[in-house]
Amino acid sequence: MINKFTATVLFVAFTGFAFGQASHHKKNKTTDLTQYVDPYIGTGFHGHVFVGANVPFGAVQLGPTNLSKGWDWCSGYHISDSTIVGFQHTHLSGTGIGDLGDISFMPTTGPIKTIKGTLADPGNGYFSLFSRKDEIVKPGYYSVKLKRYHIGVKLTATKRAGFHQYTFPQSDQSHIVIDLEEGVADIPTETFIKLVNKTTIEGYRFSRGWAHDQRIYFTAVLSKPIAHFAVYDTTALQQGIMLKGQKVKGVISFATKNGEKVLIKVGLSPVSSANALLNINSEIPGWDFNKVAADAHNTWNKELQKIEIKADSLSQLKKFYTALYHTMIAPSVFNDVNGEYWGTDKKVHNDHSFANLTTFSLWDTYRAANPLYTIIQPERVNDIVNTMLAIYKQQGRLPVWHLMANETNTMVGNSAVPVIVDAYLKGFKGFDATLAYEAVKNTQMQDMRGLKYVKALGYIPADSTVESVAMGLEYSINDWCIAQMALKMGNNADYDYFSKRGQNYRNYFDKQTGFMRGKLSATEWRTPFSPFVSRHMKDDFTEGNAWQYTWLVPQDVEGLIALQGGDQPFIQKLDSLFIAKGDLGSEASPDISGLIGQYAHGNEPSHHIAYLYTYAGQPWKTAEKVRYIMDNFYTTKPDGVIGNEDVGQMSAWYVLSSVGIYEVNPANGTFVFGSPAINRATIRLPKGKQFHIVVKNNSTRHIYIGAISLNGKPYTHDFIRYSDLMNGGALTIYMTDKPGNFGTLPADRPHSVF
Template sequence: MRRNLSGFLLLTLSIGALQTSQAQQKKSKQKQTSLTQYVDPYIGTGLHGHVFLGANVPFGAVQLGPTNISQGWDWCSGYHISDSTIVGFQHTHLSGTGIGDLGDISLMPTTGPIKTMKGSIKNMQNGYVSAFSHQQETVRPGYYAVLLKRYNIGVRLTATQRVGFHEYTFPKSSQSNIIIDLQEGIAWDAPVKTSVHQINDSTIAGYRFSKGWANDQRVFFTAVFSKPIKTFAIYDSTMVKASKTYEGKKVKGVISFGTQAGEKVLVKVGISPVSEANAMANIKLELPGWNFNNTVSAADAAWNKELQKVQLQTSSETNKRIFYTAFYHTMIAPSIFNDNNGDYRGTDKKVYLSPGFTNLTTFSLWDTYRAANPLYTILQPERVNDMVNSMLAIYKQQGKLPVWHLMGNETNTMVGYSAVPIVADAFLKGFSGFDKKLAYEAVKASAMQNASGLKFVKERGYIPADSLIESVAMGLEYSLADWSIAQMAKKLGNAADYQYFSKRGKNYQNYFDKQTHFMRGRLSESTWRSPFSPFESRHRKDDYTEGNGWQYSWLVPQDVEGLIALQGGEKSFINKLDSLFTVKGSLGEEGSPDISGLIGQYAHGNEPSHHITYLYAYAGQPWKTAEKVRYILKNFYTDKTDGIIGNEDVGQMSAWYIFSSLGLYPVNPANGTYVFGSPLFDEAIIKLPGNKQMHFITKNNGDKNIYIQRITLNGKNYTKSYISHANLMQGGKLIFEMGDKPNLNWGKLPQNRPYSEKH
């Protein structure tokens, strides 16, 4: 009996050890599974997504990719899936913007007679432009490849943070060329001063200064070639310069040599906002060798490291692709804007040496303050201090926080001072890697200017509609930001400022017409702008910004309780909110192209609508949030090229998807709470600082089971329809129990509803 028991124990232990080993191997395999396989960079290259397509690393200074010959609104990133032409491979691109710029330092390999102009769609043979086929194009995070059909040249691209790495496979040719075109840019961008010169038999350097959306953009470069340069010629328009160095407005440099069939020529291009020497130093520090495949692997590993911060379990491969591509899109910008040694060029055009933080640019703040920046406080906490420090440096250099900052330039695009809720959110969430005194000084100084309608805000509490266009949108954005300043003042113990900015945070009430129950343009204390239609939207020519009265009447995420009161109470508020999603009406003859993804008059393709579906929870009906959120997740995000319903907007459209598919959303971008919606995935694990993790589990999940019935947090019943940032960052296990019918009692009681401000 003992022997048999002993054998049984040995067998049991062996089986147990085998199962443990298999489980460990499975777990290890899951850990090693590369998530970049789920990223499809083509998503958003169709319709009006305007996303970047090419090779880069997370938040890198280099976005190296192809640029089409076409120009127009849908080519703001330089590339659209409908196109089949390439004029060059450029080192800077925007992603998801509604305005085009950049396209700096363009390289184009060719064969045969030298042509220095790109050509045109009607006469491609007149220039160096080449056709290509999407069937001969490959793209994944950190890697791009294509065949230039005109020249039979294979192109492969990859990148480090500040260096673009090119590999060109040439056919047999007595004259193979690489054109460095410093004239070419994207959309608005135009060269002002350019220069190129040869340093030695393998190195070319120069710079490109341009004017566009960024008024004074300066990019320096150094390019190192794996093959000795046989001939180097400089062109300026049609004039050939025999000298080895030249400065002009539209300079091109052409490197020529003979090649054998299948010969590979590699080029490393370092860029810098400071100098050619720093560009060369970036190459030496980031890409000292010539192993292209290893660089591709390193870029893939960099992306995979970031994507591993969220682990999903779902039977839907499609939803995985949409999620991880969205996650990828949130990490293209803000982009690094300094050199490997820390040097950068400020808004004042002065060079700052080793400032002690990583300087960043491409701040699309009117878009990203709503969800992308709150997402960074969870998934990119190590970068939040750099973002805030970059904004504070900009404040010191230009006297106000950035509005829409691009390559060391303030574009002043969009309304409001949207850096304020971002700085406030970081401050209120306890980030400490920046000067808090300076941070408060910066938000207050930005709010106390006289420009952009602020003189009226301080004097009257509203901006007269006949004094400035977009007055309603501007005033509502100011109210939200001012509320954020009040919260900072409260935490700092500054009672006077808390009272002052709290009052300004209520200024949204001055735009609310009690007769029509819409936010509308006000001319005086007693007069509204007339005639008025809540459907009317004339692109940047009226009282709203890329929207209308229906959409802007909900832009009060800082005081939803106050908005409910203005609408006449919860019942009226709910009825009005229901109407938003069903009412039909024309946007007007000049309707903004940004208003897309319509459900009634709700416009998911534009940011002012992004929080609206979650407002139901504030009135005790979170089940209606679930219905709307699931519809949007299913219909407005796909894994096709037109899979983003509007401009990707530098990560904001994607951030909405990430938050909402996980089951929560930051309605108020600066009060540290996330409102529950309807989780999409069976399981999701978010990796948090300190080796913590938040494990989301969705039970009874399914296409019809969209309603939350019950939630438990770490084994205890959790009755609130929101969760705080502090609780989320503690980690643990959050279990959603779902059903196909609403639980009308869940989240109904006032004490379980999300709040605007805790007292």
């Protein structure tokens, strides 16, 4: 009986269109790691993950959208739902706000319907039920049977185009409804559709939602000639073969034989329908659906192979590779094959020097996803930074939460700053460092979003804006990062200035209560005060409370320890976090999930906290907490993500923690050791280098690090530098079942500044 599962040994030989036989990783053969990806993980609870066909970081996220609306349908899909209103070409993954769902295609038969309908009156619309047993979801591929119409649907995608294959029954009334009114959670402002010829449709959808001015163009090319094309304004049939309006629909009609396959290639573009067609011709020149699906599968497999692990169970492999998969859905390509893209300044730009991107959930991803990219996606890091610098030039500041060439200003702080500084300090050269420094500095020197108070007072008065403490703490992180970049560039005056601002977190610390707290003036705290209460979008914290935000000082943990009175008081307070019980209040954010005491793993400000024990000389407590979180808050069930996936951040925490490391400080290149869940990992690096992690004597009981060797030599530090990791080599970690002395000496603990 096999009791060890390994991605380098076990494999499933998938046959058919997309999943060529997998094999051992020998003699140029590759292991099929996509078999361990379960896209249903995160579709339950509040995970909000995307389900459908895409390629890593692609512009197209082609998948089904349910009839239901609401918070749990931010991605358009939830495991509790069995309805489909269409197959839409853009979706978000893991966000706490819904948007996108552009360019909806729905195959039907029978009398034409041009609205989706309702559960109370299903016959009035075109939506269909489906059974999950008729649904197949794999990286790069989606299929389902529409029960109402007995139509089989298969979907795959390239970077900028979706590929549909519909298998129709025999019918004289077969249709494809193109509904430009429909989206996940936005409102169309202007839509247009036009029959170009017997096999080509083009149009656009402009909408207003979370992103206030969204514009997406499309061209659709069919394998079967269109017998009849009709245009509708909502439900009213209009004359002609083109229509502009707010809620335009187009209906393609023809007769089909039983089992007849109709293929549709749909290109997207942020610029024009002509570019959308160019994207199709460049990425899907032929009509071989199986080949495109196989290419999508192989692309996913290649990306997943950047970290190849050995683990004790199949469930660990599924958790790991599904998490890794989720880190590569966004940021998404937002340009055309000719280099054109739509800018924040509402102009068309053409720049072949980088891949312009969108969907920057930076308040979330700067903590783990972006540091992960510096290891396994270094070629994309320059694109991320260059996109941010382009946005800076177009809107006058770095992005906060950018979506489809729109600044949403969602969440607090300027979290592009640590991403850029981290890339610069890690030695990335593919962007203009002078411009990058100008961008981070000028962004932090503006007056908006509380910064005028930071400059004048060193804190943001609690009665001047909501979420003042959360915002101020994030700004302190941003300022500290800029100081380090200034120092590296030899700008000592700026280093002194931003170093001082990086200490502003101290202004929110109330020594009497031992918590970060809203401040009304230099001498007055906001009252009443409870460290437990959280009033969503109405108080001093963002989706959290004082218990969680008191630890948001990853840039200066030593300073935070000193504020708490030294190592032992700090540890006692940290221990209390994980056992404290109290009422969050009726208005608490639903994002506060995954609770251990008041630690909330379902929300990002808590993500570094378990690793703070190591800074105070008790790494075994980090090991206990990290292992508990990995075992209990990440599962293989649909509710297996304990909070919003947040565009890869929740999963990036798991990927890094599984291999035993986490970058607590967002910009000093130091990864702190925790408690690796895997037995072996091979991280494939640029220029053919590899970094091997071997974990000896690992088990559910042996969760503590007893000793480490690096490249065969004893290694006593409880952290590893990014530069050592990227040089390649071998790290051997010896686990024990009891806490020991490894990494406890002050010289071996991680530090904020080296």
